[in-house]
Amino acid sequence: MTILPKTNALGFFEIRLESIGGLGANLAGKMLAEAGVLGHGLNGSNFSSYGSEKKGTPVKAFIRFCNPEVEIRAHSPIEEPHVIGVFHEALYKTVDVTSGLQPDGIVLVNSERSMEEVKEELELHHGTLAVIDAMNIAVEENSRLNTAMLGALYRVLGFLDADNMRDVIRQTFEKKYPHLVEANLRTFNRGYEEVQFQSFETLNAVQKQFERKLPRLGYETQEIGGIISAQANSIEKDLSGSRQGFLPAFEQEKCINCTHCDTVCPDFCFVWEEGEDKRGRKQMFLQGIDYNYCKGCLKCVEVCPTSALTEIRETLGFSDENRVKQPFPYTEGVMR
Numbered sequence: 001m002t003i004l005p006k007t008n009a010l011g012f013f014e015i016r017l018e019s020i021g022g023l024g025a026n027l028a029g030k031m032l033a034e035a036g037v038l039g040h041g042l043n044g045s046n047f048s049s050y051g052s053e054k055k056g057t058p059v060k061a062f063i064r065f066c067n068p069e070v071e072i073r074a075h076s077p078i079e080e081p082h083v084i085g086v087f088h089e090a091l092y093k094t095v096d097v098t099s100g101l102q103p104d105g106i107v108l109v110n111s112e113r114s115m116e117e118v119k120e121e122l123e124l125h126h127g128t129l130a131v132i133d134a135m136n137i138a139v140e141e142n143s144r145l146n147t148a149m150l151g152a153l154y155r156v157l158g159f160l161d162a163d164n165m166r167d168v169i170r171q172t173f174e175k176k177y178p179h180l181v182e183a184n185l186r187t188f189n190r191g192y193e194e195v196q197f198q199s200f201e202t203l204n205a206v207q208k209q210f211e212r213k214l215p216r217l218g219y220e221t222q223e224i225g226g227i228i229s230a231q232a233n234s235i236e237k238d239l240s241g242s243r244q245g246f247l248p249a250f251e252q253e254k255c256i257n258c259t260h261c262d263t264v265c266p267d268f269c270f271v272w273e274e275g276e277d278k279r280g281r282k283q284m285f286l287q288g289i290d291y292n293y294c295k296g297c298l299k300c301v302e303v304c305p306t307s308a309l310t311e312i313r314e315t316l317g318f319s320d321e322n323r324v325k326q327p328f329p330y331t332e333g334v335m336r
Contacts (some may be wrong), residue, residue, distance in 0.1 A: 003040060003159045004065060006104075011070040014078045015153075017061040018097045019087035021050060022244055024075040024146030028085075029061030031168050032150060036065050039164025045072050057242075058095055083157065085149055086110060087134075089118075090241035098122055100210030106156050108195070110134040110149060113316060115198055130156045130197035135245040137194065139313065143180065143187040145245075151191025162192055236281060239267060240319060243296030247314045249322075250289050254308035257285050261309060263301035267293040269300070271324045288324030 004013045015032070024047045033046035042065045050059040052053030055189070062078045080100040086109045091097055098107055108130040109118050113130050134148035154162045166185060173181045238290065262270045269291075272284040301309045312318075 002068065003210040004042070004160055006067065007096075008080065010074060011050055011066045012072070012074070013065045014081045015063040015065075015083040015085070016078045016081040017059075017063075017085040017087065017149075018091055018093065019059045019085075020059065020242060020244070021057045023059075023087045023088050024144050025059050025061045025085075026050075029063050031165065031172060032153065033056055033063050034066075035164045035168045036063075036160065039161060039167065040067065041068055043068055043070060044074070047075070049077055058091065058116050077097070078210075080134075081105065083153070084197065085110070085153060087145065087149060088241065088244075089113075092121060093238055093241055096211060098124065101127060103127065106130060106197075107153055108132065108156060108197075110145060112136060115196060119200075124200065126200055128156065128197055128199045130195050132191055132195040133187050134191060136312075137187055137190045139245070141183050141187045141190065143183040146169060146190035147184045147187040151188040151193075152195035154188075155192045155195050156197050160299075172256075192272065198304055223264055239293050239295050240291060243294065243314060245296075245314055246293065246298060246311055247294055247296045247319065248289065248298060248301050248309045249312045250286075251308050252286070252288070254306045255286050256308075257283065259284070259286075260303040260307060264299040264302065266297065266299075267295065267326075268326055269294045290324070290326045291319035291323045293326070296320070 007013050015029075017025040017029055023302075029046040029048060033044040036042045037044040044063065044065045046058060046061065046063045048061045060077065064072055064074070064078070066072060080102060082102055084101060084105045085100060086097050086107065089109065091109050101107065105127050105130040107122065107124060109122070110133070111118050111131050112133045112135070113131070115129060117130055130152060132148060132152040134145040134152070138145040138149040138260065150165060153161075154160050154165055169184050169188060170181055173184060230306060258300050262272070269289050271287045271290055273287050275283060275285045277283045295315070298311055301311050
């Protein structure tokens with residue numbers, strides 16, 4: 001007897017996880033598929049899609065379930081999922097996270113904001129929205145947010161037995177990291193208990209069409225010889241989506257302008273201005289941080305000798321309110 005609440009034309013129940021590298025979506029997909037196959041006797045598959053394997057880059061994890069008598073012969077990315085899990089809200093800036101969502105689909109979002117705020121930003125008009133502050137749970141339990149997201153997923157899915165996932169968590173961590181087993185079990189349980197969800201029924205709801213984002217430079221639009229003519233082209237990029245919940249806070253009164261932070265920074269985070277010291281000598285003075293380029297690596301915090309830079313939990317609006325913009329006059333060779 002089937003436990004799947006619904007399936008598509010091929011007989012699959014499909015889940016897509018939207019994340020960034022380093023948050024554990026790939027491992028979460030593997031554990032979820034393992035629990036469904038070993039714990040419930042379903043057929044299942046999982047795989048991930050990502051570019052270079054580094055923290056901060058967009059990652060998608062795909063999970064397919066079907067009844068035991070159905071063979072999984074499809075291995076393409078999931079474009080019309082029944083469930084979407086969003087591990088990082090900053091993905092909204094670069095990725096249409098709800099693309100292809102079915103009319104009665106479920107969207108689970110890691111956020112500390114209210115459900116109404118998340119719903120408005122996602123422009124979600126149908127289906128079910130679930131919100132869990134997975135990052136806060138992970139920080140308090142000294143674990144990872146992917147386990148909290150799994151707990152929330154089990155609650156909103158309903159047809160999966162949470163005890164099966166608890167067994168998978170034990171098996172995953174007990175051999176190499178036995179000291180992490182209990183923390184991850186607590187994190188899973190809190191995700192299961194603390195998630196909030198609400199369904200929105202709209203008459204004649206229409207499925208959101210999946211759109212495959214095309215690269216800006218393709219075989220028809222690339223420069224001759226494959227050259228990107230603008231130097232330092234990462235100036236165009238918003239790297240704030242790479243942060244994993246923490247960023248550096250700057251206190252100018254404590255700063256001695258030693259440039260240690262700028263030396264270790266991998267991007268264009270620190271904004272400097274020429275001035276004169278008390279003796280009239282020319283010197284560069286740190287004005288602040290351009291959070292548009294900050295990936296939250298916190299190397300600057302480690303090397304700061306005066307604690308002018310400290311690690312804080314990122315809160316909504318902090319980076320926009322405290323950003324000091326870089327004075328870059330040229331972008332793509334055009335004066336702005």
